[in-house]
Amino acid sequence: MFCPAGDREQYFAGLAKLLQAGQTPDREALIELMRQFDQEPVES
Numbered sequence: 001m002f003c004p005a006g007d008r009e010q011y012f013a014g015l016a017k018l019l020q021a022g023q024t025p026d027r028e029a030l031i032e033l034m035r036q037f038d039q040e041p042v043e044s
Contacts, residue, residue, distance in 0.1 A: 007037065008037065010037070011033065011034075011036070011037040011039075014033045014036070015033065018030060018033065
């Protein structure tokens with residue numbers, strides 16, 4: 001859940017572009033997209 005949602009839909013639109021044609025997204029491109037929406041990857 002994201003509250004307030006704000007531009008969160010744009011994150012998913014950007015993610016769809018990175019995944020088009022079944023491609024695996026470049027890690028740096030994915031991190032860049034995440035950071036545009038105040039997200040940070042967490043290492044497991």
